[in-house]
Amino acid sequence: MALKVCIIGMTGHSGYVTKAAEYNKDFYISAVSDGPEKAGCEKVFKGSQSSNPDVKKYEDYIEMLDTEKPDIAVVNPYCGYNAQVNIECLKRNIHVFSEKPVATELDELEKLKEAYYAADGVVFASMMAIRYTPWFAAAKKAIDAGAVGDIRLMNAQKSYRLGKRDGMYLDRKLYGGTILWVGSHAIDWLYWLSGKKFEEVFAVHSSKANKGHNDLEVSATCNFRMEDEVAATASIDFLRPAEAPSHDDDRVRVVGSTGVLEVRGGQVYLINENGEQTLPLEERVNPFDEVVKAVLGNNGDIVKAEDTFYVTEACIRARMSADEKKVISFNA
Amino acid sequence: MALKVCIIGMTGHSGYVTKAAEYNKDFYISAVSDGPEKAGCEKVFKGSQSSNPDVKKYEDYIEMLDTEKPDIAVVNPYCGYNAQVNIECLKRNIHVFSEKPVATELDELEKLKEAYYAADGVVFASMMAIRYTPWFAAAKKAIDAGAVGDIRLMNAQKSYRLGKRDGMYLDRKLYGGTILWVGSHAIDWLYWLSGKKFEEVFAVHSSKANKGHNDLEVSATCNFRMEDEVAATASIDFLRPAEAPSHDDDRVRVVGSTGVLEVRGGQVYLINENGEQTLPLEERVNPFDEVVKAVLGNNGDIVKAEDTFYVTEACIRARMSADEKKVISFNA
Numbered sequence: 001m002a003l004k005v006c007i008i009g010m011t012g013h014s015g016y017v018t019k020a021a022e023y024n025k026d027f028y029i030s031a032v033s034d035g036p037e038k039a040g041c042e043k044v045f046k047g048s049q050s051s052n053p054d055v056k057k058y059e060d061y062i063e064m065l066d067t068e069k070p071d072i073a074v075v076n077p078y079c080g081y082n083a084q085v086n087i088e089c090l091k092r093n094i095h096v097f098s099e100k101p102v103a104t105e106l107d108e109l110e111k112l113k114e115a116y117y118a119a120d121g122v123v124f125a126s127m128m129a130i131r132y133t134p135w136f137a138a139a140k141k142a143i144d145a146g147a148v149g150d151i152r153l154m155n156a157q158k159s160y161r162l163g164k165r166d167g168m169y170l171d172r173k174l175y176g177g178t179i180l181w182v183g184s185h186a187i188d189w190l191y192w193l194s195g196k197k198f199e200e201v202f203a204v205h206s207s208k209a210n211k212g213h214n215d216l217e218v219s220a221t222c223n224f225r226m227e228d229e230v231a232a233t234a235s236i237d238f239l240r241p242a243e244a245p246s247h248d249d250d251r252v253r254v255v256g257s258t259g260v261l262e263v264r265g266g267q268v269y270l271i272n273e274n275g276e277q278t279l280p281l282e283e284r285v286n287p288f289d290e291v292v293k294a295v296l297g298n299n300g301d302i303v304k305a306e307d308t309f310y311v312t313e314a315c316i317r318a319r320m321s322a323d324e325k326k327v328i329s330f331n332a
Numbered sequence: 333m334a335l336k337v338c339i340i341g342m343t344g345h346s347g348y349v350t351k352a353a354e355y356n357k358d359f360y361i362s363a364v365s366d367g368p369e370k371a372g373c374e375k376v377f378k379g380s381q382s383s384n385p386d387v388k389k390y391e392d393y394i395e396m397l398d399t400e401k402p403d404i405a406v407v408n409p410y411c412g413y414n415a416q417v418n419i420e421c422l423k424r425n426i427h428v429f430s431e432k433p434v435a436t437e438l439d440e441l442e443k444l445k446e447a448y449y450a451a452d453g454v455v456f457a458s459m460m461a462i463r464y465t466p467w468f469a470a471a472k473k474a475i476d477a478g479a480v481g482d483i484r485l486m487n488a489q490k491s492y493r494l495g496k497r498d499g500m501y502l503d504r505k506l507y508g509g510t511i512l513w514v515g516s517h518a519i520d521w522l523y524w525l526s527g528k529k530f531e532e533v534f535a536v537h538s539s540k541a542n543k544g545h546n547d548l549e550v551s552a553t554c555n556f557r558m559e560d561e562v563a564a565t566a567s568i569d570f571l572r573p574a575e576a577p578s579h580d581d582d583r584v585r586v587v588g589s590t591g592v593l594e595v596r597g598g599q600v601y602l603i604n605e606n607g608e609q610t611l612p613l614e615e616r617v618n619p620f621d622e623v624v625k626a627v628l629g630n631n632g633d634i635v636k637a638e639d640t641f642y643v644t645e646a647c648i649r650a651r652m653s654a655d656e657k658k659v660i661s662f663n664a
Contacts, residue, residue, distance in 0.1 A: 152541050153551040155487070155567050159587070202534030202659055206561035209484050209589035219485040219587065221563035223555030225657070229538035231553035233565045235487050239587045243607045249592075255491070255551065255571045257541035260581075275575045325557070327534055327659050 003027040003295060006070040008061045008085055009035030009077030010044040011168060012099030013127050016288045017074045018044065021051035026292050031068050033058035035077020035085065037174065039167055061085065065092055072295060074288075075099060076127075078168035079176040083108035086124075090115040095123040097291045100184045101312050102126055104176035109316065113309055123294045125302035127287065128188045128311070130250060134281035136189070138268045139252065139261055142279055143193055147270055148256025151194045154232040156186035159249040162211060162218060162238040170214045178217040178236060179205060179319040180312075186234040187222070187318065188303075188311045189252045196226040198314050198330045203322040209239065222318045234318075335359040335403040335627060340393045340417055341367030342376040343500060344408030344431030345459050348620045350376065353383035358624050363400050365390035367409020367417065369506065371499055393417065397424055404627060406620075407431060408459075410500035411508040415440035418456075422447040427455040429623045432516045433644050434458055436508035441648065445641055455626045457634035459619065460520045460643070462582060466613035468521070470600045471584065471593055474611055475525055479602055480588025483526045486564040488518035491581040494543060494550060494570040502546045510549040510568060511537060511651040512644075518566040519554070519650065520635075520643045521584045528559040530646050530662045535654040541571065554650045566650075 005027050007014050021029050029048040032041045032055060041057065048055040058064035065073065065088065073089040075082060076099035083103035089096045090112075103109035116124050130136055143151070160182055168174040175181060191198070205220035207213070218238040226232055240249055253262045259272025268279040285301070294300030314330070321328040337359050339346050353361050361380040364373045364387060373389065380387040390396035397405065397420065405421040407414060408431035415435035421428050422444075435441035448456050462468055475483070492514055500506040507513060523530070537552035539545070550570040558564055572581055585594045591604025600611040617633070626632025646662070653660040 204557040204563035221565045225536040231536035233553045241603045
């Protein structure tokens with residue numbers, strides 16, 4: 001029997017789910033609802049109708065969870081509500097596919113972790129979806145195969161067009177900050193590609209030049225000292241010009257003892273003892289297909305809950321560093 | 333009458349001078365000498381003979397300065413001796429073209445500044461020579477013309493092949509550290525391109541994976557908070573594979589309120605309201621020709637002493653941050 005899926009909110013990347021619903025017959029979307037921000041869910045409601053013309057719409061997500069009793073909840077309200085919505089789902093033993101950051105404050109993150117470890121065998125996966133792109137997947141494969149030797153230094157970059165944003169973007173409390181919303185991908189790559197723990201971070205961010213978006217930060221840099229003296233930066237901005245050929249300019253450069261690998265412009269470049277080469281890309285994977293597999297016990301390649309919690313902590317500590325203008329330790 | 337030039341040591345980039353001597357008739361190399369490290373000067377002696385077969389060779393640079401009484405001294409002994417050699421030159425009112433870093437410790441830097449300000453109208457120029465490459469010069473021109481608007485974020489990168497190094501590289505006291513030797517270019521670009529002052533720095537460095545080069549650091553990252561909340565990183569490494577197509581992989585990415593400019597692979601890429609473009613490069617300039625012009629009162633485009641001192645301070649503070657594992661303030 002196909003898994004029943006409900007979607008909460010429409011701020012994030014629930015498009016992975018509505019798209020997968022069109023071809024993946026192992027699940028269907030039974031209903032969608034507003035998030036706690038009560039900003040509506042029209043976009044995701046329409047998006048869900050293409051696979052299920054009978055999809056229901058709720059205003060209250062708690063009512064939806066208790067009425068529909070879904071197998072999987074897709075959580076993407078305003079970021080500031082992610083933790084509480086995730087906790088409500090986990091309390092009901094519902095599997096979760098959550099937008100990142102899964103929490104925006106350390107105390108909420110702790111409560112979320114408690115709820116996860118108290119739940120009974122649920123899958124808790126986050127939308128660190130850039131891992132699944134053909135270029136990042138190819139980079140990971142090469143690094144794991146030893147293409148650069150021991151990783152010694154990394155530079156991650158996220159650069160987005162700003163455009164005109166409203167809703168959560170205009171209120172830092174609801175949004176969580178740009179280091180969390182945009183930077184979490186970059187910080188995830190640092191951990192995912194190296195497997196090294198974070199030790200200390202010093203970050204800088206600013207909302208200057210944000211074209212009237214209240215306190216929205218549009219530039220940030222982070223410097224992490226990681227395990228084994230690995231040095232790692234994350235550069236994050238919302239200043240990519242409207243005229244740029246793509247929305248994002250995602251990059252990572254991984255410098256190891258025997259090689260340098262770089263993801264840039266959707267390609268993967270490697271220089272090592274075999275000379276220079278452009279690596280073949282992997283197949284594009286929809287992360288929600290992997291969540292469905294995991295829920296069905298079929299070895300889905302999901303972003304593990306432990307990774308998500310750890311990277312979320314790193315993002316929150318980096319934001320704290322930028323806010324408080326000091327180094328933040330991960331051992332505190 | 334042509335200016336008389338002496339060269340001290342052979343560790344740095346005195347090749348700019350021996351090369352210019354072959355076509356620039358406004359100066360000649362009268363003599364060369366060992367630096368205080370007494371590691372010889374054979375390479376620079378031979379290099380000087382192509383323009384002056386009668387060039388003299390000294391073992392003691394003080395004796396050379398006092399005997400030859402040159403107009404300009406070219407200073408490139410082991411880095412740890414740069415400050416004291418520069419001071420000896422300035423005391424004698426000799427113009428200086430010095431390898432960077434011009435000092436490796438803050439107290440030496442202070443003494444050097446005192447010697448410079450006490451000297452009578454000398455030109456003190458440093459070998460921040462990458463500024464003079466056709467691509468960095470083109471980047472500077474575009475930025476000064478407003479191509480990116482107000483600078484908000486910068487990422488600078490220096491990546492070198494290590495090869496097999498000896499001499500000063502094997503002793504941190506004589507070498508000064510990789511943030512100073514390699515990173516000083518990157519840190520110079522941050523200041524030169526933006527004109528912003530540094531406020532705080534947090535840096536990480538490591539000598540792991542240095543292939544038997546004692547305490548030589550081969551990886552480092554710096555995160556600077558600059559004036560006006562500008563965020564800036566410098567990524568520095570000696571891990572560029574031997575098989576790479578060039579010795580260095582110099583880059584800078586400058587993100588502004590209205591555009592993004594990037595120097596990479598000897599090209600300059602700009603995206604702003606006019607779309608994407610590759611900028612025309614500037615003419616290649618030999619920095620020593622500019623020093624000679626400056627000494628002759630002909631508006632030489634040199635790296636000003638004040639810039640050199642300030643960037644040297646920034647490099648030393650960044651190295652202190654990495655050594656002491658804490659944020660270093662520039663207002664302390």
